[in-house]
Amino acid sequence: MPRPIEALVYPEALAHNLRRAREHAPDAKIWAVVKANAYGHGIERAFAGLQGADGFALLDLAEAERLRALGWRGPILLLEGCFEARDLELCSRLNLWHVVHHEAQIDWLATHKTTWPHHVYLKMNSGMNRLGFTPAAFRSAWQRLSGLTQVDEITLTTHLSDADGDLNTSRGIAHQLAIFEAATHDLAGERSISNSAATLRFAPKLAEVRGDWVRPGIMLYGSSPDFPHHGLAQWKLQPTMTLRSRLIGTQLLQVGDTVGYGSSFTADRGMRIGIVACGYADGYPRSAPTGTPVLVNGVRTQMVGRVSMDMITVDLTPVPQAYVGTEVTLWGRGPHGELLPIDEVAHAAGTVGYELMCALAPRVPTHVA
Numbered sequence: 057m058p059r060p061i062e063a064l065v066y067p068e069a070l071a072h073n074l075r076r077a078r079e080h081a082p083d084a085k086i087w088a089v090v091k092a093n094a095y096g097h098g099i100e101r102a103f104a105g106l107q108g109a110d111g112f113a114l115l116d117l118a119e120a121e122r123l124r125a126l127g128w129r130g131p132i133l134l135l136e137g138c139f140e141a142r143d144l145e146l147c148s149r150l151n152l153w154h155v156v157h158h159e160a161q162i163d164w165l166a167t168h169k170t171t172w173p174h175h176v177y178l179k180m181n182s183g184m185n186r187l188g189f190t191p192a193a194f195r196s197a198w199q200r201l202s203g204l205t206q207v208d209e210i211t212l213t214t215h216l217s218d219a220d221g222d223l224n225t226s227r228g229i230a231h232q233l234a235i236f237e238a239a240t241h242d243l244a245g246e247r248s249i250s251n252s253a254a255t256l257r258f259a260p261k262l263a264e265v266r267g268d269w270v271r272p273g274i275m276l277y278g279s280s281p282d283f284p285h286h287g288l289a290q291w292k293l294q295p296t297m298t299l300r301s302r303l304i305g306t307q308l309l310q311v312g313d314t315v316g317y318g319s320s321f322t323a324d325r326g327m328r329i330g331i332v333a334c335g336y337a338d339g340y341p342r343s344a345p346t347g348t349p350v351l352v353n354g355v356r357t358q359m360v361g362r363v364s365m366d367m368i369t370v371d372l373t374p375v376p377q378a379y380v381g382t383e384v385t386l387w388g389r390g391p392h393g394e395l396l397p398i399d400e401v402a403h404a405a406g407t408v409g410y411e412l413m414c415a416l417a418p419r420v421p422t423h424v425a
């Protein structure tokens with residue numbers, strides 16, 4: 057028998073979450089963001105659930121090739137654009153739309169030989185200060201692109217740094233929206249602004265947040281972008297991934313006994329613990345402390361002691377019948393449909409659902425459920 061850990065991916069839940077994005081932005085088209093191997097779910101597996109999207113957005117040219125190989129003929133957008141001039145050849149060959157966020161990318165386009173003019177996303181740095189032209193430089197970049205025979209359509213885009221917060225606070229999105237609007241109001245072209253947080257929190261009320269295309273990622277994968285303010289259930293999203301394993305051993309502790317490396321947990325009473333075949337080499341966060349939630353046979357309990365490479369230890373007090381072979385849910389759905397949101401595990405470990413799903417290790421066999 058192989059080591060009992062495995063991950064399950066649910067295409068129907070992906071499709072449900074995509075419909076939720078549509079409900080929040082009914083008049084916009086949807087880029088399903090599938091970067092980082094579809095947030096750890098696998099492009100091929102995610103594609104099975106997300107074919108109702110209007111396009112797929114990602115970063116890696118090899119991932120774009122995989123999508124084309126799956127038969128996707130619709131739009132694909134490279135969110136960081138081309139990394140060097142010759143990437144444009146693949147863009148032409150695979151008909152990829154690409155972000156343009158610095159001058160050299162325009163120089164490369166200007167000397168690129170293509171029979172099919174490209175659809176580009178011109179990106180503004182409206183305050184995030186990662187990628188994009190400053191508001192002051194945006195218009196001349198737009199004019200340069202407009203003059204190129206290699207370009208036929210220019211969509212105007214920016215990325216929001218604080219869409220998980222409130223609208224009008226000092227770091228609220230209203231500030232970035234105003235900067236974007238002021239610099240683009242008289243420029244032709246479609247608009248794309250929103251990530252998941254903006255789609256969930258602001259798109260239903262604000263047409264300028266919806267724009268022509270929204271770009272949800274994390275919400276499609278059953279994680280709330282503004283946890284713990286809102287959880288999965290409040291946004292009516294479904295988990296799309298389960299990480300599960302089994303108990304491979306148990307121990308009886310007496311008062312004063314310690315558990316694991318560094319003896320970081322000390323029993324303050326007699327108790328039974330279970331040893332789970334799951335560790336940081338599987339992608340479970342080493343930073344998860346004693347108290348991190350876990351399901352044993354669907355019953356909620358907690359981790360005790362330190363996460364090691366291949367094992368964790370869990371308190372079996374609420375599940376006295378658990379023994380070697382009992383199913384353990386690290387996140388996702390328990391054996392009888394119980395829910396352990398990935399966000400709760402991430403929060404306990406001091407991180408976000410994004411990081412946990414992206415970190416799922418290649419050694420964990422993953423199946424479509």
Ligand SMILES: *Cc1c(COP(=O)(O)O)cnc(C)c1O
Pocket residue numbers: 089091135215250251252253271272273274275281
């Ligand atoms: C990753 C990404 C998104 C999706 O963000 P989520 O928070 O996962 O919804 C949208 N736009 C850009 C430019 C991105 O890089």
